[in-house]
Amino acid sequence: MKRLAILGCGGHGKVVADTAIAAGWDTIDFFDDRWPEAPNNDHWQVVGDTAELLRRKGRYEGVVVAIGDCAIRWRKHGALVEQGTPIATIVHPFSWVSPRVKLGAGTVVVAGAVINIDAEVGQACIVNTGATIDHDCHLGNAVHVTPGAHLLGNVTVGSGSWVGAGAVIKQGARVGAGVLVGAGAVVIQDVADGLTVVGNPARKLQRRGEHPC
Numbered sequence: 574m575k576r577l578a579i580l581g582c583g584g585h586g587k588v589v590a591d592t593a594i595a596a597g598w599d600t601i602d603f604f605d606d607r608w609p610e611a612p613n614n615d616h617w618q619v620v621g622d623t624a625e626l627l628r629r630k631g632r633y634e635g636v637v638v639a640i641g642d643c644a645i646r647w648r649k650h651g652a653l654v655e656q657g658t659p660i661a662t663i664v665h666p667f668s669w670v671s672p673r674v675k676l677g678a679g680t681v682v683v684a685g686a687v688i689n690i691d692a693e694v695g696q697a698c699i700v701n702t703g704a705t706i707d708h709d710c711h712l713g714n715a716v717h718v719t720p721g722a723h724l725l726g727n728v729t730v731g732s733g734s735w736v737g738a739g740a741v742i743k744q745g746a747r748v749g750a751g752v753l754v755g756a757g758a759v760v761i762q763d764v765a766d767g768l769t770v771v772g773n774p775a776r777k778l779q780r781r782g783e784h785p786c
Contacts, residue, residue, distance in 0.1 A: 579604070579638075602617075604626040605619050639681070647714060650679050665683055668686040693712065699716075704718040704721060716736070734750060751767045758770055758772055
Protein backbone atom coordinates (compact mmCIF):
# COMPACT_ATOMS: atom_id res chain seq x y z
CA MET A 574 0.00 0.00 0.00
CA LYS A 575 1.34 3.42 -1.01
CA ARG A 576 0.68 6.08 1.62
CA LEU A 577 1.02 9.78 0.82
CA ALA A 578 1.12 12.71 3.23
CA ILE A 579 0.02 16.11 1.88
CA LEU A 580 0.99 19.31 3.68
CA GLY A 581 -1.64 21.97 2.97
CA CYS A 582 -5.39 21.38 3.16
CA GLY A 583 -6.73 24.14 0.89
CA GLY A 584 -8.34 23.80 -2.51
CA HIS A 585 -5.04 23.01 -4.21
CA GLY A 586 -4.52 20.26 -1.65
CA LYS A 587 -7.73 18.60 -2.80
CA VAL A 588 -6.52 18.74 -6.41
CA VAL A 589 -3.20 17.17 -5.40
CA ALA A 590 -5.00 14.41 -3.49
CA ASP A 591 -7.23 13.64 -6.46
CA THR A 592 -4.18 13.65 -8.74
CA ALA A 593 -2.32 11.31 -6.41
CA ILE A 594 -5.20 8.83 -6.25
CA ALA A 595 -5.41 8.80 -10.04
CA ALA A 596 -1.65 8.21 -10.13
CA GLY A 597 -1.93 5.11 -7.94
CA TRP A 598 -1.50 6.29 -4.35
CA ASP A 599 -3.75 4.28 -2.04
CA THR A 600 -4.03 6.32 1.16
CA ILE A 601 -3.93 10.08 1.69
CA ASP A 602 -3.34 11.86 5.01
CA PHE A 603 -3.51 15.65 5.24
CA PHE A 604 -1.47 17.90 7.50
CA ASP A 605 -1.89 21.64 7.95
CA ASP A 606 -0.56 24.20 10.40
CA ARG A 607 -4.11 25.42 11.06
CA TRP A 608 -4.89 22.07 12.68
CA PRO A 609 -6.89 21.42 14.87
CA GLU A 610 -8.94 24.48 13.81
CA ALA A 611 -9.04 22.90 10.31
CA PRO A 612 -10.04 19.28 11.12
CA ASN A 613 -10.78 18.12 7.56
CA ASN A 614 -10.42 18.92 3.88
CA ASP A 615 -13.94 17.95 2.73
CA HIS A 616 -13.18 14.36 1.71
CA TRP A 617 -10.11 13.79 3.90
CA GLN A 618 -9.25 14.21 7.55
CA VAL A 619 -6.45 16.54 8.65
CA VAL A 620 -4.44 14.55 11.18
CA GLY A 621 -1.90 17.09 12.39
CA ASP A 622 0.43 20.01 11.69
CA THR A 623 3.96 20.12 10.24
CA ALA A 624 5.53 18.98 13.49
CA GLU A 625 3.20 15.97 13.58
CA LEU A 626 4.02 15.18 9.96
CA LEU A 627 7.72 15.11 10.79
CA ARG A 628 7.04 12.77 13.70
CA ARG A 629 5.13 10.41 11.39
CA LYS A 630 7.32 10.72 8.27
CA GLY A 631 8.46 7.11 8.45
CA ARG A 632 4.89 5.91 7.84
CA TYR A 633 4.74 7.35 4.32
CA GLU A 634 6.24 6.38 1.00
CA GLY A 635 5.98 10.02 -0.06
CA VAL A 636 5.22 13.53 1.15
CA VAL A 637 4.34 16.58 -0.95
CA VAL A 638 3.58 20.23 -0.16
CA ALA A 639 0.27 21.35 -1.69
CA ILE A 640 0.35 25.11 -1.17
CA GLY A 641 -0.17 27.43 -4.13
CA ASP A 642 1.93 30.31 -2.78
CA CYS A 643 5.41 29.79 -4.22
CA ALA A 644 7.39 31.22 -1.30
CA ILE A 645 5.50 29.28 1.37
CA ARG A 646 5.61 26.06 -0.67
CA TRP A 647 9.36 26.35 -1.14
CA ARG A 648 9.98 27.08 2.54
CA LYS A 649 7.89 24.10 3.65
CA HIS A 650 9.46 21.85 1.02
CA GLY A 651 12.93 22.81 2.22
CA ALA A 652 12.06 22.09 5.84
CA LEU A 653 10.86 18.60 4.89
CA VAL A 654 13.96 17.90 2.81
CA GLU A 655 16.23 18.97 5.68
CA GLN A 656 14.54 16.41 7.93
CA GLY A 657 15.05 13.56 5.46
CA THR A 658 11.38 13.29 4.53
CA PRO A 659 10.66 11.14 1.43
CA ILE A 660 9.49 13.68 -1.16
CA ALA A 661 6.98 12.55 -3.80
CA THR A 662 6.67 13.72 -7.39
CA ILE A 663 3.11 13.27 -8.67
CA VAL A 664 1.99 13.13 -12.30
CA HIS A 665 -1.66 12.72 -13.29
CA PRO A 666 -2.15 9.86 -15.79
CA PHE A 667 -4.24 12.17 -17.98
CA SER A 668 -1.31 14.54 -18.50
CA TRP A 669 1.47 14.06 -21.06
CA VAL A 670 5.05 14.23 -19.79
CA SER A 671 7.71 13.16 -22.25
CA PRO A 672 10.01 10.42 -20.94
CA ARG A 673 12.85 12.82 -21.81
CA VAL A 674 11.69 15.43 -19.29
CA LYS A 675 13.40 16.03 -15.94
CA LEU A 676 11.00 16.65 -13.03
CA GLY A 677 12.30 17.78 -9.65
CA ALA A 678 11.25 16.25 -6.35
CA GLY A 679 7.98 17.54 -4.97
CA THR A 680 6.63 18.70 -8.33
CA VAL A 681 2.97 18.04 -9.18
CA VAL A 682 1.65 17.78 -12.75
CA VAL A 683 -2.15 18.03 -12.92
CA ALA A 684 -4.63 16.57 -15.43
CA GLY A 685 -4.46 17.93 -18.96
CA ALA A 686 -0.96 19.37 -18.63
CA VAL A 687 1.65 18.76 -21.33
CA ILE A 688 5.43 18.87 -20.84
CA ASN A 689 7.39 18.20 -23.99
CA ILE A 690 10.79 16.75 -24.76
CA ASP A 691 13.96 18.00 -23.03
CA ALA A 692 12.13 20.36 -20.70
CA GLU A 693 13.49 20.61 -17.16
CA VAL A 694 11.22 21.42 -14.21
CA GLY A 695 12.71 22.16 -10.79
CA GLN A 696 11.70 21.03 -7.34
CA ALA A 697 8.32 21.83 -5.73
CA CYS A 698 6.79 23.17 -8.94
CA ILE A 699 3.14 23.06 -9.96
CA VAL A 700 2.16 22.49 -13.58
CA ASN A 701 -1.54 23.04 -13.24
CA THR A 702 -4.64 22.00 -15.18
CA GLY A 703 -4.23 22.25 -18.95
CA ALA A 704 -0.92 24.13 -18.79
CA THR A 705 1.68 23.42 -21.47
CA ILE A 706 5.46 23.55 -21.31
CA ASP A 707 7.07 23.00 -24.68
CA HIS A 708 10.43 21.56 -25.71
CA ASP A 709 13.66 22.67 -24.04
CA CYS A 710 12.01 24.90 -21.42
CA HIS A 711 13.83 25.33 -18.10
CA LEU A 712 11.88 26.07 -14.90
CA GLY A 713 13.58 26.81 -11.61
CA ASN A 714 12.39 25.65 -8.20
CA ALA A 715 8.92 26.45 -6.82
CA VAL A 716 7.49 27.78 -10.09
CA HIS A 717 3.70 27.70 -10.49
CA VAL A 718 2.40 27.46 -14.05
CA THR A 719 -1.30 27.98 -13.44
CA PRO A 720 -4.29 26.58 -15.39
CA GLY A 721 -4.23 27.12 -19.12
CA ALA A 722 -0.89 28.94 -19.25
CA HIS A 723 1.44 28.15 -22.17
CA LEU A 724 5.22 28.28 -22.36
CA LEU A 725 6.49 27.95 -25.92
CA GLY A 726 9.78 26.32 -26.79
CA ASN A 727 13.06 27.14 -25.04
CA VAL A 728 11.53 29.41 -22.39
CA THR A 729 13.35 29.93 -19.09
CA VAL A 730 11.42 30.74 -15.90
CA GLY A 731 13.35 31.56 -12.73
CA SER A 732 12.70 30.14 -9.29
CA GLY A 733 9.64 31.26 -7.35
CA SER A 734 7.83 32.72 -10.35
CA TRP A 735 4.09 32.55 -10.95
CA VAL A 736 2.66 32.32 -14.47
CA GLY A 737 -1.01 33.36 -14.37
CA ALA A 738 -3.96 31.56 -15.93
CA GLY A 739 -4.08 31.76 -19.70
CA ALA A 740 -0.76 33.59 -19.99
CA VAL A 741 1.54 32.92 -22.96
CA ILE A 742 5.33 33.21 -22.94
CA LYS A 743 6.84 33.29 -26.42
CA GLN A 744 9.61 30.99 -27.53
CA GLY A 745 13.06 31.78 -26.22
CA ALA A 746 11.95 34.36 -23.67
CA ARG A 747 13.70 34.48 -20.29
CA VAL A 748 11.55 35.23 -17.25
CA GLY A 749 13.49 35.98 -14.10
CA ALA A 750 13.10 34.72 -10.54
CA GLY A 751 10.25 35.90 -8.34
CA VAL A 752 8.23 37.19 -11.30
CA LEU A 753 4.44 37.37 -11.41
CA VAL A 754 3.02 37.07 -14.93
CA GLY A 755 -0.59 38.23 -14.82
CA ALA A 756 -3.52 36.17 -16.08
CA GLY A 757 -3.85 36.39 -19.85
CA ALA A 758 -0.56 38.25 -20.30
CA VAL A 759 1.47 37.71 -23.46
CA VAL A 760 5.19 37.86 -22.73
CA ILE A 761 7.17 38.65 -25.89
CA GLN A 762 10.46 39.82 -24.34
CA ASP A 763 12.65 38.99 -21.36
CA VAL A 764 11.43 39.88 -17.86
CA ALA A 765 13.88 40.82 -15.10
CA ASP A 766 13.81 39.34 -11.60
CA GLY A 767 11.09 40.42 -9.20
CA LEU A 768 8.73 42.13 -11.66
CA THR A 769 4.99 41.90 -12.12
CA VAL A 770 3.98 42.04 -15.80
CA VAL A 771 0.46 42.24 -17.23
CA GLY A 772 -1.32 42.77 -20.54
CA ASN A 773 -0.81 42.01 -24.23
CA PRO A 774 2.00 42.60 -24.87
CA ALA A 775 3.07 42.23 -21.25
CA ARG A 776 4.34 45.40 -19.58
CA LYS A 777 5.86 46.10 -16.19
CA LEU A 778 3.39 46.88 -13.42
CA GLN A 779 5.62 46.96 -10.34
CA ARG A 780 8.63 45.39 -8.71
CA ARG A 781 7.77 42.57 -6.31
CA GLY A 782 11.01 42.51 -4.32
CA GLU A 783 13.36 39.64 -3.64
CA HIS A 784 12.47 36.22 -4.97
CA PRO A 785 11.96 33.47 -2.37
CA CYS A 786 14.14 30.69 -3.78
